Amino acid sequence: MKPDLVSSAVRAALRRGILAQSALFVDAPALRHTVRCIAAAFPPSAQHVFALKANPATAVAREVLHSGMHGCEVASRAEAVHALTRLRCAPHRVVFDSPAKTVDELRWALETVCASIGTVCLHRWVW
Numbered sequence: 001m002k003p004d005l006v007s008s009a010v011r012a013a014l015r016r017g018i019l020a021q022s023a024l025f026v027d028a029p030a031l032r033h034t035v036r037c038i039a040a041a042f043p044p045s046a047q048h049v050f051a052l053k054a055n056p057a058t059a060v061a062r063e064v065l066h067s068g069m070h071g072c073e074v075a076s077r078a079e080a081v082h083a084l085t086r087l088r089c090a091p092h093r094v095v096f097d098s099p100a101k102t103v104d105e106l107r108w109a110l111e112t113v114c115a116s117i118g119t120v121c122l123h124r125w126v127w
Contacts, residue, residue: 026060035067049073049095058086065089073097077105080112 009025038048047070052061056079061072071093072083080096083089096109 024057024060026063028063031060031063032067035064035069039068047071049093051075052079052083056082058082061087071095077108080109 005027006025010019010023013019013023013025039046042048048068049071050061050064050069051073053075055061055064061083065072065087072079072087072089073095074080074083075096075098080094083094084091091112096105098105101109
């Protein structure tokens with residue numbers, strides 16, 4: 001964010017009394033622009049997902065999703081629940097991608113949610 005924009009945002013938040021112990025300021029127009037640039041760099045068939053661990057703040061994740069990201073990439077059951085409930089991400093737009101998944105997590109993901117399940121090493125799976 002530009003310094004003058006940060007100053008203005010902080011002043012406005014202080015005036016409105018909405019600052020708690022910490023605050024996150026995001027340049028929403030720049031964020032939307034970045035998402036559009038990502039989408040434009042690939043064919044229309046490409047489906048980009050937002051790694052929820054990158055910024056799980058609900059308002060930021062919603063902004064990314066509403067700006068054109070196809071869905072959420074999650075690495076845990078807690079992140080998947082967050083994507084489905086707080087972000088209202090459709091189950092077919094959730095990608096469960098973690099290098100270490102328990103059998104219970106895999107079962108839950110297959111029965112409950114997830115467009116796909118990422119894997120790095122098939123030999124680690126229990127068949």
